[in-house]
Amino acid sequence: MKKKKMLAMLLAGGQGSRLYSLTNNIAKPAVSFGGKYRIIDFGLSNCVNSGIDTVGILVQYKPLVLNRYVGTGESWDMDVPDGGVHILPPYAGKSGGEWYEGTADAIYHNIDFIDMYSPENVLILSGDHIYKMNYNLMLEEHVANNSDLTVSVIEVPWEEASRFGIMTADNEGNIVKFSEKPKEPDSNLASMGIYIFKWDTLRKALLEDHENKDSSHDFGNDIIPKLLAEGRKLTVYRFAGYWRDVGTVQSYYDSQMDLMDDVENIDVFTGDMKVFSNSNVFPPQYLGREANIRNSLVCNGCTVYGSIKHSILGSGSVVLDGTVIEDSIILPNAWVGRNCRITRAIINEGAVVEDNTVIGDAEGDIQVFGETKLSI
Amino acid sequence: MKTIGLISANYGSSEFGALLKDRSLASLPYGGRYRLIDFELSNMANAGITTVGVIAPTNSGSLVDHIGVGNPWSLARKKGGLFVMPGSIYGMQKSGSRFLMRDLLMCSNFFIKDDADFVIMSGSSDVCNMDYEPIIKAHAESGKPITMVYKKVPRGEEFHGYFLDIDENGKVNGINTESFGWSNYFADTFIINRKYMIDFMNWYRSLEYMDMIEIIKDNISTIDIGTFEFRGYLGKIKNPWEFLKVNQAMTDYDIRNEVFCNPERLIYTKAQDEAPVFHYPDADVRNSVISAGCRIEGRVENSVIFRSCHIAKGAVVRNSVIMMHGTIGEGAVLDNVIADKYVTINPGVKIYGGEREPVIIGKNQSI
Numbered sequence: 001m002k003k004k005k006m007l008a009m010l011l012a013g014g015q016g017s018r019l020y021s022l023t024n025n026i027a028k029p030a031v032s033f034g035g036k037y038r039i040i041d042f043g044l045s046n047c048v049n050s051g052i053d054t055v056g057i058l059v060q061y062k063p064l065v066l067n068r069y070v071g072t073g074e075s076w077d078m079d080v081p082d083g084g085v086h087i088l089p090p091y092a093g094k095s096g097g098e099w100y101e102g103t104a105d106a107i108y109h110n111i112d113f114i115d116m117y118s119p120e121n122v123l124i125l126s127g128d129h130i131y132k133m134n135y136n137l138m139l140e141e142h143v144a145n146n147s148d149l150t151v152s153v154i155e156v157p158w159e160e161a162s163r164f165g166i167m168t169a170d171n172e173g174n175i176v177k178f179s180e181k182p183k184e185p186d187s188n189l190a191s192m193g194i195y196i197f198k199w200d201t202l203r204k205a206l207l208e209d210h211e212n213k214d215s216s217h218d219f220g221n222d223i224i225p226k227l228l229a230e231g232r233k234l235t236v237y238r239f240a241g242y243w244r245d246v247g248t249v250q251s252y253y254d255s256q257m258d259l260m261d262d263v264e265n266i267d268v269f270t271g272d273m274k275v276f277s278n279s280n281v282f283p284p285q286y287l288g289r290e291a292n293i294r295n296s297l298v299c300n301g302c303t304v305y306g307s308i309k310h311s312i313l314g315s316g317s318v319v320l321d322g323t324v325i326e327d328s329i330i331l332p333n334a335w336v337g338r339n340c341r342i343t344r345a346i347i348n349e350g351a352v353v354e355d356n357t358v359i360g361d362a363e364g365d366i367q368v369f370g371e372t373k374l375s376i
Numbered sequence: 377m378k379t380i381g382l383i384s385a386n387y388g389s390s391e392f393g394a395l396l397k398d399r400s401l402a403s404l405p406y407g408g409r410y411r412l413i414d415f416e417l418s419n420m421a422n423a424g425i426t427t428v429g430v431i432a433p434t435n436s437g438s439l440v441d442h443i444g445v446g447n448p449w450s451l452a453r454k455k456g457g458l459f460v461m462p463g464s465i466y467g468m469q470k471s472g473s474r475f476l477m478r479d480l481l482m483c484s485n486f487f488i489k490d491d492a493d494f495v496i497m498s499g500s501s502d503v504c505n506m507d508y509e510p511i512i513k514a515h516a517e518s519g520k521p522i523t524m525v526y527k528k529v530p531r532g533e534e535f536h537g538y539f540l541d542i543d544e545n546g547k548v549n550g551i552n553t554e555s556f557g558w559s560n561y562f563a564d565t566f567i568i569n570r571k572y573m574i575d576f577m578n579w580y581r582s583l584e585y586m587d588m589i590e591i592i593k594d595n596i597s598t599i600d601i602g603t604f605e606f607r608g609y610l611g612k613i614k615n616p617w618e619f620l621k622v623n624q625a626m627t628d629y630d631i632r633n634e635v636f637c638n639p640e641r642l643i644y645t646k647a648q649d650e651a652p653v654f655h656y657p658d659a660d661v662r663n664s665v666i667s668a669g670c671r672i673e674g675r676v677e678n679s680v681i682f683r684s685c686h687i688a689k690g691a692v693v694r695n696s697v698i699m700m701h702g703t704i705g706e707g708a709v710l711d712n713v714i715a716d717k718y719v720t721i722n723p724g725v726k727i728y729g730g731e732r733e734p735v736i737i738g739k740n741q742s743i
Contacts, residue, residue, distance in 0.1 A: 036653040036668075073650070075445075223571075260654070268651045269671070275651075281448070281644050283636035284408030284667035285653060286627060293661060297652040300409075300668050303632075312652070 001082045004119040006196070008052050009110070010043055011103055012127035013060030018248045021348060022156045025372045027059065030066040030126030031252075032331045032349055034259045034268060035299040035314045037277045039246060040127045044076045044085075045275045050135040052123065054083035056113055058106045060090060060099060065374060075278035088113060102217035108206040114199065122202055124195040124219065130255045131192075131243040131369065138237045139196060148201040148232040149224070151175065152239050153192035164190035165220045167236055175234040178224045189236060192243055195219060200267055201232065214250050242266040253346060256312055257331055260297055290321055293295045299332070306336070314349070328360065333375065348372050373374055377516045378492040379508075379567070380427040380456075381420040382483075385413055385439055385500045386463030391615040394738030395716060400433035401613070402500035403442055405699045405717070407626050408667035409638075411442050412613065413500040421449040421639040423508035425496070427456035429486045431463040431479045442664050448644040459486060466585070472536075472614075474499040474564055477580060477590035482579055484487045492570050499564035503611030503622050503636040505643060511567060520602040521572040522592070524548060525565040527610045532559030536614050538589055540603060548601040551593035562589070563606055609634055613686050616714055617732050623680040623697045626665045632675045650683045658689055667700075674704065688723070696734070713737065 002217055016028025023031060026181060029040035047055050055078065059066055066087075068228075072078075073085030088110050090099050100106035107114075107124065121142065124163050133152075153167050160199060161182070168177035168187040179185070205223055209215050215222045227234055242265040244255040262369045282301025287293060292307040294330035302314035306323035314332035322339035330336065334347045337355035344367070345360030347353060351370025360367040385402035395404060402413040413430070420428050428451055432439055445451070446458030457731045461483040466476060475497065494515060496508055497519055504623075506525070515523040526540050532555030540560040541550035542577065551562070592599060596680050609631050611622035636643055650669025655661065659672040668674065669684035674691035682700040687693060691704045696713040704710065705723035712729030715741040722725070729735035737743060 075647075269654065269669070274649075276649055279647065279649060281642050281647070283626070283632070283643070284665045284683075286665050287631060287661045287663070289663045291662065293655045294659060295657040296655045298655060298666075299652045308655075 001117075004054055004083070004117050005332060006052060006117040006121040006123050006135070007114060007117050008047050008055045008123040008125055008135075009107055009114070010055055010057045010125045010127050011038070011106060011107060012040060012057050012063075012066060013100055014128065015061040016128065016247065018319050019252060020244075020249060021368050021371060022249070022252070022346070023062075025062060025374055026065040027061050027063055027127075030063075030069055032314055033246070034251075034256050035297050035312045035332070036279050037268075037275060039130070040066065040070070041076075041275055041277045042130050042132070043075075043125050043127050044078070045273070046131070046135060047125075048076045048276065049273045050133075050139075052135065053078055053080045053185075054086075054117055056086045056088045056110060057127070058088050058100065058110065060106075063087070063089060069278055071278060076276045083117070088111065102222075103219045104206060104209055104215075104223050105217035107202070108210050108217070111203060111206060114203075119199055122197050122199050124193075124197065126193040128247065129192065129243060129245055131239075131241065132266065132275070133194075133241065133243075134244075134273070135194075135196075136240075138194070139233070141237050142196045145173070145235045146233065147196075147235045148198050149227055149234045150196045150237050151224070151234065152192045153189040153236045154192055154239050154241075154243050156188055158185070158188050161185035161188045161190065165193075167191055169236045173235045173238075174284075175224075175228065175236055176222065178228065180220055189238070191220065192239060193219075194239075196237075201227070249346070249366050249368060252331065257310075257327075257374060259312070260295065260310070277314060285313075288321070305311070306340075307356045317347075320355075331372075333373075334370070342369075345369055350375055377493060377512065378495055379423070379425055379494040379512050380429070380490055381416075381425045382429045382431070382486065382497045383413065383416045383420070383494055383500050384431045384463075384476075384479065384497070385436075386431045386433045386476065386479050387472055387474055387499070387501075388433070389472055389614060393616075393717070393736050395616070395619075395714065395736055397738065398435055399438045400435065400500075402433070403439040404501070404613070404619070405682060406503065406613075407618075407623060408665050408680050409648070410643065410645045411439075412503070413439065413443065414643055415503055415505070416498050416500050417443065417446075417449045417451075418641070418643045418645075419498075419504070419506045419508055419692075420496070421451070421644060423496075423512065426451065426453060427459070427490060427492070429459040429483060430500075431483060432460050433463055434465050436460075436462075442646055444646065448646055459483075461486060473587040477577070477586055477588055477591065478584040480588060481577055481581065481584055485572070487570055487573050487577070490570065494567050495570050495573055496565070496567045498566075500649055501613055502564055503613065503625070503635065504563070504606070505608060505638055505641055506563075506606055506608060507641065508566065513563075514601065514604050515567045518602040520600050522566055522568045522599065523602040523604055525563045525567075525606050526560040526606050527563050527606045529559055529561045530557075532556050532561065535559070535561050535612070537564070537612075538562040538593070542603050546603045548596065548603060550596055550632070551589065560603075560605075561610075563610055565606075580635040583599070611635075616734050616736055620697060620712070620714060620734050623665075624678060624695070626680060627663050627678065637693070648683055656689075659687075676708075681718075691721075695731075719743075 288305035305321035348370035350373030451458035537557040667683040720742040
């Protein structure tokens with residue numbers, strides 16, 4: 001086997017509790033996005049578009065849908081003989097088993113996995129961000145700088161900087177300080193949670209961090225400060241482009257609407273850096289005689305007899321006549337009956353909306369309706 | 377009882393002009409995202425058949441590109457799987473013969489090396505979601521060497537193909553090429569005992585220029601043939617007008633549910649993974665089928681639009697089929713048109729076909 005320049009480890013174990021009922025039954029990276037995608041598609045597609053063919057996906061919370069969805073990785077062209085996609089759940093050893101206790105701890109428990117491939121560098125990703133990025137460009141900088149760790153950062157407005165993990169860098173891009181959600185930020189470079197480590201550096205740090213009883217075993221809180229204290233070479237990689245954390249219902253809603261409203265920045269339609277998905281086999285959408293669909297995204301398998309304005313209809317969803325849907329997101333396989341009115345709401349995957357139901361209104365928070373119904 | 381499948385894709389038709397210039401009927405794009413052969417491949421897959429032979433036409437490029445190693449139909453397997461076998465050059469010359477003896481003899485190994493009890497054989501140009509399991513069961517119970525599948529059709533004179541004379545016991549007494557009124561239309565599908573098939577090929581080896589159904593027809597008194605009635609939707613496509621009609625059938629609620637939305641028997645096809653359809657603020661789509669990746673800014677009515685087409689502002693597409701990557705310019709009007717892949721209609725161009733004679737626009741053309 002050819003030695004791998006870089007292997008990716010995708011952290012997909014989080015619950016995403018601020019998405020409320022959207023993640024009652026499924027892990028956040030498996031939550032539907034943009035009608036036909038799931039959130040993890042963006043990270044996985046970035047990997048394949050960057051020439052990375054080996055990805056470990058660390059799962060923990062409610063992984064059933066995620067496991068099935070990722071499958072052999074075929075949908076992302078990752079079913080290759082000397083690599084591919086590997087689902088990595090917590091497991092038991094001779095002295096028992098443990099849950100992953102932090103982002104770094106999850107990687108620590110899979111040191112053997114990474115050693116099997118013995119890559120030069122390891123890319124750490126979160127499975128819950130929406131962005132298109134060529135990790136190869138970041139790797140080139142990482143190698144050119146001979147860095148132990150390169151952290152991808154994005155400029156955020158100063159007034160929002162205190163909501164992020166902030167990297168302070170000198171003129172050469174060397175990281176001098178990391179502060180998690182600083183009250184008085186001295187930099188507006190937010191960490192995107194995307195790291196490239198030299199594997200031998202990371203390996204050593206993980207082993208040492210594991211022995212540290214005071215550590216929370218987190219990359220931001222523990223590993224980065226530890227490497228800084230050791231005087232290692234840590235640099236920033238400045239990413240300019242669309243990047244969103246979809247941690248809350250509002251941000252989840254907003255970034256899906258961006259697929260229609262901000263196509264220049266997050267374009268899933270044209271061929272460059274295509275976003276791949278493992279979509280089920282649906283016939284093309286059918287729009288009835290009285291259907292009225294304006295300014296919307298509609299997926300394969302949809303059947304629409306009602307009115308849709310500025311909304312997203314997920315694969316296989318049904319909207320009957322007399323119903324008006326506005327500024328809303330109908331997740332896959334949801335069924336909306338007759339004469340309903342849905343405004344600024346999210347209808348959960350596989351949920352059923354009975355006839356004459358009114359959900360949401362023009363003001364207030366985005367409403368989430370129904371429970372995710374798992375089906376194949 | 378173990379059953380394997382054989383799909384004949386080595387036939388075309390002289391009636392389709394540019395649409396079949398570089399492809400057989402089997403790989404004619406249909407229904408927004410399918411090729412006609414998807415239906416037979418899916419019917420086989422849905423019956424649990426894991427060994428399928430496909431007799432490929434000489435111009436097999438588009439067919440092989442589409443079916444690949446058979447992944448969508450679970451045919452990329454260690455045991456069994458997909459066998460694409462070259463057909464004879466005569467297939468595409470003799471108009472419409474489904475089961476040419478020459479083709480069958482060329483792939484006789486497919487029958488010989490397997491140990492299956494039955495072979496289900498079919499054409500590759502009908503749109504239907506046919507459950508093969510009860511057919512296999514009925515055939516096994518009948519003990520007959522062959523069971524032919526038919527559909528009762530109201531006006532036989534409008535159909536081209538074979539019609540079965542069936543007696544009160546369901547036995548075929550005769551096969552005709554003409555019919556009037558209610559008729560038993562042969563659905564290009566039959567099941568045959570594998571060993572009988574090997575014998576049949578040996579008996580009639582010298583008639584290699586004939587269609588197998590013709591041979592059966594001429595020897596009907598010596599062969600005990602059973603029948604099975606198919607009651608579902610059978611979209612037969614033998615000319616461009618029927619092609620347009622059967623595409624538009626996808627807008628029929630019952631047909632859509634029966635053929636395409638049966639959760640127990642899905643129709644599988646090669647995945648392309650396009651983005652959702654973007655309906656722009658001025659889009660107006662009525663009673664139509666739109667495939668992923670399209671951008672719709674104009675009007676679409678009673679039409680089927682394949683993936684990644686662009687219908688510009690002010691354009692009107694009516695009663696038409698636009699295959700993948702079509703571009704319909706601003707203010708263009710199409711009515712009763714079948715446009716092959718990568719067609720560009722320039723702004724303002726208006727094309728009207730006849731209701732029974734749609735205008736066909738060949739691949740890559742710009743008008």
